[in-house]
Amino acid sequence: MIKNNNLVLVTNNEIVETLKNKCQESSITFLFPVKDFCVGMPCFEIEEIKEESYIYINRILDKEGINNFKKLLKNLPSNIKGIVFDDIGILNILIETKSKLTKILFLSHSNCNYETINSFLEYADSVVISTDITKEETEEILKKAIKPLVLYAFGHVAIMYSRRTLLTNYNNHFKTNIEKETTLEESISKKSVKAIENNYGTMIYTNEPFNNLALQNSSNIFYNLINTLFIPTEDIIKILNNNTDNFEDKYPYKYLSEEETIFRIKEERP
Amino acid sequence: MIELLAPAGNLERLKIAYLYGADACYIGGYRFSLRANAINFSNSELKEACEFAHNLNKRVYVTVNIVLHNKDLDGLKEYLEELADIGVDAIIISDIAVIKIIKDNNIPLEVHISTQASTLNAEAALFYKKLGAKRVVLAREANREDIKDIKDKTGLDLEGFIQGAMCTSFSGKCVLSNVFTNRDANRGGCAQICRWTFDIENEREPFSMTPKDLNMAKYIEDMINIGVNSFKIEGRMRSVYYIATIISEYRKIIDKIKMHNLKLNDILYSNDIMNRCANRESAPQFYDKFPSDKEQYYLGRTEESNQDFLGIVLESSDNEILLEQRNYFKIGDVVEFFGPNMEPFTYTITKIYNENHENIDIARHPRMLTYLSGLPKMSKGSMMRLKVFDKSNYL
Incomplete structure (x- = not known):
């Protein structure tokens, strides 16, 4: 059986140390969200990152942000080996500067087909396959991709990214003091989502983690991406040690992978 | 450009x-x-x-x-x-x-x-x-x-x-x-x-x-x-x-x-x-x-629908227009016409005719055809709306 490597998105130093101690370190590449370049999770100062690792940038960058990224790139420590990012501007800079970093494009909610992914693979080393497609669509993409891809294997999925500070705005409007991380429950369906805000915007996540581990041993995978945000560390350890026997019961949520989405609610005219 | x-x-x-x-x-x-x-x-x-x-x-x-x-x-x-x-x-x-x-x-x-x-x-x-x-x-x-x-x-x-x-x-x-x-x-x-x-x-x-x-x-x-x-x-x-x-x-x-x-x-x-x-x-x-x-909007927001759009001009001669009704209007209403290549102008409805040129007081049926008279020639597609704002108040 293929044993693919794991790209583990971490949000605090404690989990890094624990995983290093309790998991087979050779199968883990840590992915660190960088302060001022990420929304929706606790972040690291670049100086805090000691391991050979990748950095994560999920912000859509404005003029100031893209200029700051150029400065970051110039001063990047040598232990940073790769970068996972959402903004196409970053891709352009990495191409223009002939950066040696491993470039992984995580264009959230895009990259839903093999043609698009193969187009981006002309410029990037790998691409994170969209989570918004069915298992069958993912399998077809893996089969037809010209380079190994990153599979979002486990974790809460970011389902909305706003530039607005929505929780702060709520506090200001109603003179309340809710935390910058909270749960929102839709008033009628009673479905919940998680919201996290910082100065750069608000990210909304699924309330449950997407368990996509069934595909983790597929062919043509560069990394399995494990997002540790909101997940108990002991369960991350189990995933990384391949000890997930009861996970289908504990984490049954399959996100959008089991049913095709619809988009036309009336018939086409003849 | x-x-x-x-x-x-x-x-x-x-x-x-x-x-x-x-x-x-x-x-x-x-x-x-x-x-x-x-x-x-x-x-x-x-x-x-x-x-x-x-x-x-x-x-x-x-x-x-x-x-x-x-x-x-x-x-x-x-x-x-x-x-x-x-x-x-x-x-x-x-x-x-x-x-x-x-x-x-x-x-x-x-x-x-x-x-x-x-x-x-x-x-x-x-x-x-x-x-x-x-x-x-x-x-x-x-x-x-x-x-x-x-x-x-x-x-x-x-x-x-x-x-x-x-x-x-x-x-x-x-x-x-x-x-x-x-x-x-x-x-x-x-x-x-x-x-x-x-x-x-x-x-x-x-x-x-x-x-x-x-x-x-x-x-x-x-x-x-x-x-x-x-x-x-x-x-x-x-x-x-x-x-x-x-x-x-x-x-x-x-x-x-x-x-x-x-x-x-x-x-x-x-x-x-x-x-x-x-x-x-x-x-x-x-x-x-x-x-x-x-x-942003919160509950209690101001979002009022209105029925300002009263009709669209289908035909126009020198003195009369054929108008397709889009919302209720009646004799006495003060309305405004606006359209391609013309300055909006105000008009008070004094007479309404149905499609058989019979006098009526109210255009109440959706998309009914009506004739209005005493109007200048205007382009097909011009529109009649309720007059709410008066440009002269902004001068």
Whole structure:
């Protein structure tokens, strides 16, 4: 059986140390969200990152942000080996500067087909396959991709990214003091989502983690991406040690992978 | 080049948009377009739209802007070839697979990058420029400095939204609809979950993330000065009345800017007309500042529908018009006519005739045909609305 490597998105130093101690370190590449370049999770100062690792940038960058990224790139420590990012501007800079970093494009909610992914693979080393497609669509993409891809294997999925500070705005409007991380429950369906805000915007996540581990041993995978945000560390350890026997019961949520989405609610005219 | 760009969900709206002053329209075919539930255009209607526009020396852009799934690739090349044969002036895309197909097959189509790509910086725009894009539709989150920087560093044609509904999210970065309703936001099925309300534990007030609409009327001149070329109105699902009203007001603003005689009062009047037509409050949003709760809606918001749109002119002679009723009106109502190439004017209804030229007091039936007399000749497609604002109060 293929044993693919794991790209583990971490949000605090404690989990890094624990995983290093309790998991087979050779199968883990840590992915660190960088302060001022990420929304929706606790972040690291670049100086805090000691391991050979990748950095994560999920912000859509404005003029100031893209200029700051150029400065970051110039001063990047040598232990940073790769970068996972959402903004196409970053891709352009990495191409223009002939950066040696491993470039992984995580264009959230895009990259839903093999043609698009193969187009981006002309410029990037790998691409994170969209989570918004069915298992069958993912399998077809893996089969037809010209380079190994990153599979979002486990974790809460970011389902909305706003530039607005929505929780702060709520506090200001109603003179309340809710935390910058909270749960929102839709008033009628009673479905919940998680919201996290910082100065750069608000990210909304699924309330449950997407368990996509069934595909983790597929062919043509560069990394399995494990997002540790909101997940108990002991369960991350189990995933990384391949000890997930009861996970289908504990984490049954399959996100959008089991049913095709619809988009036309009336018939086409003849 | 300065262009006023209108949405059009069908042929009727497209023709109205051009008549009221749009330089270009953006429209969608039956497939590959993000407003899957608009009426949209068949291939023969796309052809008719292009012929109509080109006869007026105007342009047509076709949205091919869904996020493509594997099976959406079927028929895409053929569709793009058909669009090229039809003679559309450009396509608006968000998925670079479309560019690859165009290049690989030498399909002669101009490419504009959709706002779905959320282009907020010059480096991203340069990437698309290298791929062959002629124009970028700016992210709605772009502020003045971002836009100026993109223009200065790329020289690309820039298209910016100036009026209409806003997504809460960066465009293309939201799948709330997929998760809550299984309707695919990025393939045209958005159920607008961001306009629903949510509860927060232990908090009395419901949480809302709904933004007010965008309105850039007071910044159009500044946008022109920093290099925006195309001024885009949101709303392919909007009515003919909305399109006519919004396009005619922005047409006047742009023309007055060109003539160097735009005054603040003109903008205030136009904004009152437009806000009433849109039924929602509007604001410049990100252009001039970072938006706060003041640019959002919470419960208790002011969103009033009205019945201002009273009718559309089907025929006009020297003294009489044939009007198709769109909302109830009666003798004694003070109304206003507005239309292509004419200044709005006030009219008090003293007589109404039905289609048999019989006197009636009230036009109460939807789409009933009525005759009104004592009116100057005006273009087919002119409209009658309830008079709410008096321009003289703004002078």
